[in-house]
Amino acid sequence: MTLDRLVCANCSGPVSEGRCPTCRASRARMMEQQGLFASLSPATLIALLAALIACVVIARHAFA
Structure with a gap:
């Protein structure tokens, strides 16, 4: 919060x-x-999570 x-x-x-x-x-x-992510807004955290998921999906297709 x-x-x-x-x-x-x-x-x-x-x-x-x-x-x-x-x-x-x-x-x-x-x-x-306050921790590492305490200063980030919820929208920023969602964007970081989406970017991480996209990287995982791209890496999975590249190495499959």
Whole structure:
């Protein structure tokens, strides 16, 4: 999940803006937990998956 989509239950503002201490704590925690693909959007991940599948199909036809 990305920060721009989270809404704080305490202040009803976007967590990415950090309006209250709860938002700032959540934002800091999520920044620490980000992995390799955390900064990529879902559309980018789908495009990468489609490209990987296409490469596998091409390689399979080339070596078959």
